[in-house]
Amino acid sequence: MSEDRRPLKRALISVYDKTGLADLATALSDAGVELVSTGSTAARIAEAGVAVTKVEELTGFPETLDGRVKTLHPRVHAGILADQRLDSHRQQLADLGIEAFDLVVVNLYPFRETVASGAAPDDVVEQIDIGGPSMVRAAAKNHASVAVVVSPTRYEALIDVARSGGFTLEQRKRLAAEAFAHTATYDIAVASWFESVHAPQPAQQFPAWVGGDWALSTVLRYGENPHQAAALYHGSRPGIASARQLHGKEMSYNNYVDADAARRAAADFDRPAVAVIKHANPCGIAVADDIAVAHAKAHATDPVSAFGGVIAANRTVTAAMADQVAEVFTEVIVAPEYEPRAVEILTRKKNIRVLICDADPHGGGIEMRPVSGGLLVQRTDHVDADGDDPASWTLVSGEPADERTLADLAFAWTACRSVKSNAILLANDEAAVGVGMGQVNRVDSCRLAVERAGAERAAGAVAASDAFFPFPDGLQVLIDAGVRAVVQPGGSVRDEAVIEAAEAAGITMYTTGTRHFFH
Numbered sequence: 141m142s143e144d145r146r147p148l149k150r151a152l153i154s155v156y157d158k159t160g161l162a163d164l165a166t167a168l169s170d171a172g173v174e175l176v177s178t179g180s181t182a183a184r185i186a187e188a189g190v191a192v193t194k195v196e197e198l199t200g201f202p203e204t205l206d207g208r209v210k211t212l213h214p215r216v217h218a219g220i221l222a223d224q225r226l227d228s229h230r231q232q233l234a235d236l237g238i239e240a241f242d243l244v245v246v247n248l249y250p251f252r253e254t255v256a257s258g259a260a261p262d263d264v265v266e267q268i269d270i271g272g273p274s275m276v277r278a279a280a281k282n283h284a285s286v287a288v289v290v291s292p293t294r295y296e297a298l299i300d301v302a303r304s305g306g307f308t309l310e311q312r313k314r315l316a317a318e319a320f321a322h323t324a325t326y327d328i329a330v331a332s333w334f335e336s337v338h339a340p341q342p343a344q345q346f347p348a349w350v351g352g353d354w355a356l357s358t359v360l361r362y363g364e365n366p367h368q369a370a371a372l373y374h375g376s377r378p379g380i381a382s383a384r385q386l387h388g389k390e391m392s393y394n395n396y397v398d399a400d401a402a403r404r405a406a407a408d409f410d411r412p413a414v415a416v417i418k419h420a421n422p423c424g425i426a427v428a429d430d431i432a433v434a435h436a437k438a439h440a441t442d443p444v445s446a447f448g449g450v451i452a453a454n455r456t457v458t459a460a461m462a463d464q465v466a467e468v469f470t471e472v473i474v475a476p477e478y479e480p481r482a483v484e485i486l487t488r489k490k491n492i493r494v495l496i497c498d499a500d501p502h503g504g505g506i507e508m509r510p511v512s513g514g515l516l517v518q519r520t521d522h523v524d525a526d527g528d529d530p531a532s533w534t535l536v537s538g539e540p541a542d543e544r545t546l547a548d549l550a551f552a553w554t555a556c557r558s559v560k561s562n563a564i565l566l567a568n569d570e571a572a573v574g575v576g577m578g579q580v581n582r583v584d585s586c587r588l589a590v591e592r593a594g595a596e597r598a599a600g601a602v603a604a605s606d607a608f609f610p611f612p613d614g615l616q617v618l619i620d621a622g623v624r625a626v627v628q629p630g631g632s633v634r635d636e637a638v639i640e641a642a643e644a645a646g647i648t649m650y651t652t653g654t655r656h657f658f659h
């Protein structure tokens with residue numbers, strides 16, 4: 141037996157979640173561990189036919205105030221906190237007639253779940269566990285003497301250890317680290333609820349404090365580049381970090397970034413939509429009545445760039461779409477669902493990563509981006525913001541668009557939102573035909589979009605610009621390429637000159653009054 145291994149002789153068990161409790165109590169008792177427990181935990185252990193001492197027998201004080209005070213007693217906490225390496229602590233316990241604990245098993249009141257259930261504030265407050273975290277923190281602090289277990293997922297290992305002589309110091313330290321993370325996560329949930337929901341400051345749009353709560357999902361092979369170590373963490377909201385992978389190699393750092401961008405792009409549309417992403421930008425995006433048709437159109441935007449792309453669909457992937465996808469080397473496909481036949485088709489391809497993720501990519505309504513020394517927080521950019529509905533647009537040049545042109549403009553305007561600024565997107569038949577992305581001036585984005593489209597597709601296309609044209613030069617590039625209608629936010633000090641250029645060319649131009657920068 142390792143020197144720092146401490147046998148488990150006496151355990152305090154107080155759990156809200158009784159999963160696996162009877163088996164645990166039976167196994168611990170069989171291994172010679174004496175059990176002390178709170179109200180309904182003790183009742184459940186006794187029901188399993190296992191000897192247990194009620195905590196009130198230990199404290200000589202009844203569990204009171206509707207359970208608000210059960211274990212908050214020196215006889216409990218001295219038993220947890222005594223550093224059993226110290227003669228003085230052992231002596232003091234002996235003088236006080238208190239027995240030490242070697243093991244604390246606690247799980248907490250379901251605070252998060254109670255909030256999620258929509259319970260009334262008073263009921264939520266009642267689910268703030270006080271005694272539980274106190275015991276967990278005390279045991280974690282005293283890991284030199286005590287092992288602490290905060291999750292039923294650890295019971296199996298705990299039983300093995302109880303039978304084989306107890307935890308080593310290294311193991312107790314790991315359990316303590318887990319326990320402190322557990323209570324910290326719990327307190328972040330409580331503090332966040334108080335800050336944002338229970339005690340908001342109406343004069344202030346954003347909370348005075350934001351807590352982070354990220355758990356390691358996996359260590360990735362590497363980061364953006366092979367020399368960068370990287371890992372994936374997940375939070376409490378569902379999203380790409382918790383997507384289910386049905387097939388394919390391990391997701392990479394860049395795969396996650398691109399899959400997130402792809403989902404964001406496809407989710408902006410109500411109709412079936414497909415986005416093909418490369419380096420976080422769409423190289424193809426389209427809508428149609430059928431998801432396979434949307435994919436065929438999105439692929440046709442730029443078949444060269446689609447090679448090695450990341451595809452997101454906002455509908456169930458059909459066998460017809462899967463057949464098309466299987467023909468092109470694709471890194472990742474992510475969708476809310478797949479037809480069984482589509483999975484069969486896709487999983488025949490060795491390299492494609494097939495992901496299911498049906499979480500709303502805009503869920504939560506808040507976006508956070510770390511910057512050095514801080515965090516930028518903003519409300520999520522929504523396509524349904526004022527200005528996105530064509531009915532609210534202002535016709536500033538040319539004839540009002542016919543139905544088809546207006547549908548193409550609305551598509552281009554929405555699709556343009558997922559293109560990194562400066563963004564210009566040319567579209568036809570509700571599919572992108574040329575995308576100019578990420579340029580440091582708008583003229584270059586216009587040139588790029590036209591070049592990508594090619595002369596034939598640019599002529600007669602519509603165009604969307606994510607922000608106003610600061611000069612007529614960018615617009616002129618589009619006009620010269622034969623673009624028939626343009627939608628842009630407007631609002632430049634040179635709007636007049638820009639509108640004049642549109643009028644001189646006789647093209648239709650709408651302003652939206654809303655900008656959709658994306659960095």
Ligand SMILES: NC(=O)c1ncn([C@@H]2O[C@H](COP(=O)(O)O)[C@@H](O)[C@H]2O)c1NC=O
Pocket residue numbers: 154155156157177178179180181182207208209210211212246247248249268269270271272273
């Ligand atoms: N108040 C206390 O002294 C106290 N001591 C333990 N608890 C919690 O009570 C629960 C277990 O209670 P029971 O065994 O009655 O189901 C555990 O989730 C534990 O974290 C307490 N409850 C809340 O603070």
